[in-house]
Amino acid sequence: MKAIVQTEYGSPDVLSLQEVDKPIVTNNGVLVRVRAASVNAGDWRLMRGDPFLTRLMFGGILKPKIQILGMDIAGCVEGVGKDVTQFQMGDQVFGDLSECGFGAFAEYVCATEAALAIAPTNISFEQAATVPGAALTALQGLRDCGQIKFGQKVLINGASGGVGSFAVQIAKALGAEVTAVCSTNKMEMMKTLGADKIIDYTQTDITKNGQDYDLILDAAAYRSVFDYRSILKDGGTYVLIGGSISRLFQVMLFGSVISRIMGRKLKCLIAKPNRSDLIILKEMIEAGKITPFIDRTYSLSEVPMAIRQIEQRQVRGKVAISV
Template sequence: MKTSNALTPAQGDNKENGKMKAIVQTEYGSTDVLSLQEVDKPVVTDNGVLVRVYAASVNAGDWHLMRGTPFFSRLLFGGLLKPKIAILGSDMAGRVEAVGKDVTQFKPGDEVFGDLSECGFGAFAEYVCVIETALVLKPTNASFEEAATVPGSALAALQGLRDFGQLQPGQKVLINGASGGVGSFAVQIAKTFGAEVTALCSPKKMNMVRSLGADYVVDYTKTNITKNEQRYDLILDMAAYRSVFDYLPLLTTEGTYLLVGGSAAQFLQMMFLGDWISRISRRKVKYLACKPNQQDLLTLKELIVAGKIVPFIDQCYNLSEVPAAIRHLEQRQVMGKVAIRV
């Protein structure tokens, strides 16, 4: 596994009076609004799974929810003036401590990982209680840290390539932002689909991207990819900071451009003008709307067990260091994922 500082589960938990530690926010702002606090431990519901969190990971969505920007994110998750989500973190891995009477898939002691983005978030804490369909059993060949980096980013990569891009064996895919969280998984998953992968990244990250299996790695500081004569069946854009019109000439006649991440301006352009751009360009132009689900988590687990995808961890922080971890991610220099040791 491409990682270091593997997690050893904490021993001798001392959680008296039903309390736990968590990173909490009560207002929007910089990482200064985050603080380590003692809060009530979740109560197990009839259909809930109580998990002792051993590891989590940081995503771009965490800093957007923390800052409340772009503003439309407040409409999606509630809290126009103050956040309704007090504990951030959507990706986690841990061990089941208790289950409700209606739970059938898990039992105490099971090692699990999952996506909490549709279950109220809450991974930056010592415990979380979620519905069982948000979880799957952790791959035995992955550490808790590694498993915690998978759900959101790898799920986006899988659905982007398979469902939105409909990538087929032998097709050519261009991945912009190939060294980041989603991009590092996208390179590996595209190769499992039998595609030819061209990866775009900064020079200091080229060796890392090559290690993931990319066929061609392009330094965007030296090469203007939009002048490339190569044509691609799919362009997966994780760093959309230039116009989609710059990429359209690179697509085959049946090609697809898919926006996954980047500036709010480009995302809004795709939301409101994507269909129009598709019509006038005669190319498929889309933006990714990821749908967390248990079956895709199982697919990712199988790929990890088979050794076909390997999480790449840039750095690991302790729970109390979540603000520093988010600042590190905001600098956009991360290779792979940032993990949190809980």
Template sequence: MKAIVQTEYGSPDVLNLQEVDKPIVTANGVLVRVRATSINAGDWHLMRGDPFISRLMFGGILKPKIQILGMDIAGQVEAVGKDVTQFQVGDEVYGDLSESGFGAFAEYVCATEAALAFKPTNISFEQAATVPCAALTALQGLRDCGQIKSGQKVLINGASGGVGSFAVQIAKAFGAEVTAVCSTNKMEMMKTLGADKIIDYTQTDVTKNGQQYDLILDAAAYRSVFDYRSMLKPDGIYVLIGGSISRLFQVLLFGSVISRIMGRKLKCLMAKPNRSDLLILKDLIEAEKIVPFIVGELVQNRIYNLSDVPEAIRQLEQRQVRGKIAISVWRAA
């Protein structure tokens, strides 16, 4: 099979399309013919081995232990192991492989049964492949960390990115009043996604808009968390889910101390892939409460293919991508 392989850390130039052995199905494994995948920030961090702690977490201090990256998949079950009970050959599935060995940047992958769920029936494989990692992060950040409730005022910083674009829609599905923070050229996108209010951060200092919120979901944490203190109601919650790696670890390690200093609840999400949440997202998509926002499907008038993964990661590293970038791996004839 074809796969995008890396044998050293570095820029997207270390990623190469190669012929490799097709995975062998394990007793509890599901062999999936990957129809589509998508790009996440975690892909470029693992590619570069930066921050260094990622090398400790996933193995490979000097060289990457994981040589085929990719978290998100959507495809069809090709074979199942003898202990698999949830799926059978031909099922259309999607999932997050970040706790199942990665490997989505390939024509086939063997995933654990727990990493997969049935694909939403009303969207394409390309759309489905953009959902798992980003939408799970948004859902768990809002529901589990943020304890979102209907009628609350929610601010989403970094609303036009992969996680943010799902967060806007999921918060609306929970019945919240959503304020989205983005740049000027992404405001129309926010209207499409259903944001109630939009703040253009290039024109307005969001921390000085005079409003207070029940929940702030920060998917673009590049400024001090203390800047948001006056924007939170006394019982409000600030949830950090993306942005600066240094800021992420600051909150992860010292969040409880910072919370006491701020006098507000401060949380940092470590998303946990699971089938039950994938099924919740499936229901929301089939109810048309969530629509994946894919941009950049064309590269010089052609669809992103597996060989385009290095270029797609290069674009994501520039932090200007709206929504998600989808990669078509196998396309129907």
């Protein structure tokens, strides 16, 4: 089979399209013919081995242990192990491979049952492949960390990105009043996604706009969390889900201390892939409550170009890979 392979850390130039062995179906494995994948920020961090912590977490101090990147897939089941009970040949599935070895940028992958769910019936493979990582992160950030409630005022920073674009729609579906933060050329996209209010951060400082919020979901954390104190209600919650690594560590290591100082809850989401949340997202998509927004679609051979676009942070919604 064909796959995008890396044998060293570095820029997208270290990625190449190669012929590799097709995966062997294990007893508890599901062989999926990959029809589409999508690119996430985690892909370029693994590609570069930066921050260094990623090398410790996923193995490969000097050279990458994970040689085929990609965590989001959509495709068709072409084989099942003898212990598999949830899927059968021909099923159309989607899923997150981050806990079973990655490998989405390939024609085939062998995944565990827990990583997959039956795909939504009303969208394309490319759209389905953009859902698992980003939409699941948005759902868990709002529901589990943010404990979002009907009628709350929610601010989503980084609303035009992969996670943010799903977060706007999920927050609306859960009954919140949503303010989306984005740049000028992405404001029309926010209207399409259903945001109640839109702030152009190039024109307005969101921390000085005279509004306050019950919940702030920050998918573009590049400023101090203390800056948000003035717009977060007493007892409100700030949830960091993406952005600067230094901000991530600030909240992970000192979140509880900062929470006491600020008088507001400060949380950092570590998303947990699971089939039950994939099923929830499937039902929301089939009900028309959320729709994946794809900036552009690349072929398998163009994965290096797609990752380069993600690194430049100029993406609206998601980038899909048609395999």
